[in-house]
Amino acid sequence: MCRNIKTLFNFEPPVTSEEIRAASLQYVRKISGFTKPSQANEAAFDAAVEEIAGASARLLAALETNAAPKNREEEAAKARAQAAERFGD
Numbered sequence: 001m002c003r004n005i006k007t008l009f010n011f012e013p014p015v016t017s018e019e020i021r022a023a024s025l026q027y028v029r030k031i032s033g034f035t036k037p038s039q040a041n042e043a044a045f046d047a048a049v050e051e052i053a054g055a056s057a058r059l060l061a062a063l064e065t066n067a068a069p070k071n072r073e074e075e076a077a078k079a080r081a082q083a084a085e086r087f088g089d
Helices: 017-032 039-062 072-087
Strands: none
């Protein structure tokens, strides 16, 4: 899985549409191999991002859990600590 795509489910505060779109953009970039598509591919690229963002939003809205929501700041701190341990300061 692409390291830049983060888990978006079960956080407090809930995920925003901007976060969903950013993850969708990263996914399309990864599978297409384009950071920025050419003019010829731009429409297809943008359409794919929007379709994936819509599907992702529907998925996240439909998911259920009994677990308590995770705190964004705490999870970010854990990720930073793991990265520091893995890659050094």
